[in-house]
Amino acid sequence: MTATATAEYLPSQRARWAGGQPISQLMAHALQNPDLISLAVGFVDQETLPASAAAAAWSSLFQDPHTAAAALQYGTTPGHLPLREQLLARTRHADAADPPLALEQIVVTAGSNQLLQLVSESLLDPGDIVLCAAPTYFVYLGLVAGLGARAVGVASDAAGMIPDALEETLARCQRHGDLPRVKAVYLVPYFDNPAATTVPAPRRAAIVELAKRWSKHGRIHVISDEAYRELRYAGEDLPSPRVWDEEGDTVIVAGSFSKSFSPGIRVGWGLLPRHLIGPVNDQKGNADFGSPNLNQYLMARVLELGLWEPHLARIRSSYSEKLKAMLAAADLHLARLPGVEWHRPQGGLYVWVRLPGGLDAGLDGPLFDAAVREGVLYVPGEYCYPAAGEPVQRNSLRLSFGVQSCAKIREGVEKLARALRAAG
Ligand SMILES: Cc1ncc(COP(=O)(O)O)c(C=O)c1O
Incomplete structure (x- = not known):
């Protein structure tokens, strides 16, 4: 009988360059704590996904067997x-x-x-x-x-x-x-x-x-x-x-x-x-x-079939309400905290928050821990800075308003404010 040598995996240069992305750590937090209000995940809103528009397009596509075959x-x-x-x-x-x-x-x-x-x-x-x-x-x-x-x-x-x-x-x-x-x-x-x-x-x-x-x-x-x-x-x-x-x-x-x-x-x-x-x-x-x-x-x-534009109108109005809810909650809960500032965007899915100079919002910093204890998750801003050039601003974070309901957004921002008071 011949022994099979257990040879070591030698990752390619490309595999090594691609490794160590911090986002997996953040995802792990979300998975371990399913009760957290995630203002971190950048997904679109589950409630307004276009199920009926997609179904209508799908059945129209499959009505004609030639088109269906071509699509398959x-x-x-x-x-x-x-x-x-x-x-x-x-x-x-x-x-x-x-x-x-x-x-x-x-x-x-x-x-x-x-x-x-x-x-x-x-x-x-x-x-x-x-x-x-x-x-x-x-x-x-x-x-x-x-x-x-x-x-x-x-x-x-x-x-x-x-x-x-x-x-x-x-x-x-x-x-x-x-x-x-x-x-x-x-x-x-x-x-x-x-x-x-x-x-x-x-x-x-x-x-x-x-x-x-x-x-x-x-x-x-x-x-x-x-x-x-x-x-x-x-x-x-x-x-x-x-x-x-x-x-x-x-x-x-x-x-x-x-x-x-x-x-x-x-x-x-x-x-x-x-x-x-x-x-x-x-x-x-x-x-x-x-x-x-x-x-x-x-x-x-x-x-x-002209199904995109009505969907756009629907999601714009829904996201617009969510953005308003997040900005109103920030005005109510964050405005009183010295040195906390945020942009007021006209679109997208995010609100970017800057914190007082010395406050580290990173995964190993005091704020992230306090936020998890309070029950809210955000994306630490440090991930979003290139390694060279402008210095990394560790006192920043990203909030997403796409996924959560307006009520959860308000609750999440209030929890963040509590975490900021605890960490600051
Ligand atoms: C700025 C930006 N570009 C590109 C993408 C990728 O989107 P997709 O590949 O789904 O089109 C995203 C997704 O979040 C994004 O935020």
Whole structure:
């Protein structure tokens, strides 16, 4: 009999880069304490998920056996043509830009996160740099780290990334000989996750202009992550940063139906500069040679039947009430606590809270413990800061109002206030 050697697993470099994401610890807290009011989870509202719209689209799709069979078959790498045509028409209407967007510039992905992954794989080598607002979407920070690239934080305020700070960061990269490694600026211009900021039009123009002007060694792209664009509860929609990209060679848009319809269907899309059509589709060919076809057919049918807009109207009114409930509870319970401040967003799913200077909101800090004891969970702000650039603000946290009822939101904010008094 031969003995089988038990050989050790040697993780790949990519596995090591991808490891140690702190979010799993947070999820573990939520699972261990199911009675906590989670103002941490960034899910959409369970109550307003579009079950009847999805059922209507589904039965319409399956009425015709040919369509049903096509939907149950593999699709194409760039995605279901009628869905891409709908996206083209809608984008041309919302963001009339010159040169006009062409069909081949649209790729459908399994959520916008996959688009971010494919684009980042197409742009970044290990050691390359992406400039991000500090704070920013922590999953994207993990994605960049997973490619062995570096995210560098740029100062932001209540109106998102500050163009002057972006220029200073670019100049600093140049002084350190790092400018050739800067490949992209990552921007969440509508109701950012976590800070809920919306970048005003002049800043959008300035950021695109800076990316172009500083593209001295190679193109610096702007990745415009527009996952929350449709979740606006007040004020007017703003044009995408793409509109200021007159040559059409700088801005990449990541869009999504996850927040505005259903994350379970998980259909997102990308609008690509022409030179990225080949590279992104090559990456997608290797990843899955086409996102789940059935989901794309379903989403296309939802749009064709005019079921998206009424759903949007419903969720806007529901989220708007929840946001009001959270802001009113903050006014009532947090305003009296010295040094506690928060943004008043016009959309999205989050309220970003800053605490007095020395108060650490991290998992190992006094506030998190006190909050768990009180029965409320939040996302520590420190997760949302790139490791380099702007310093990490440990005295910050993200509250989500998407999932909980208005009553639970009020109760959760009151519990947070009690935890703040205990920890402060
Ligand atoms: C800023 C941002 N971008 C992208 C995504 C990914 O969304 P999806 O992949 O479901 O489209 C999220 C999800 O929370 C997000 O907050």
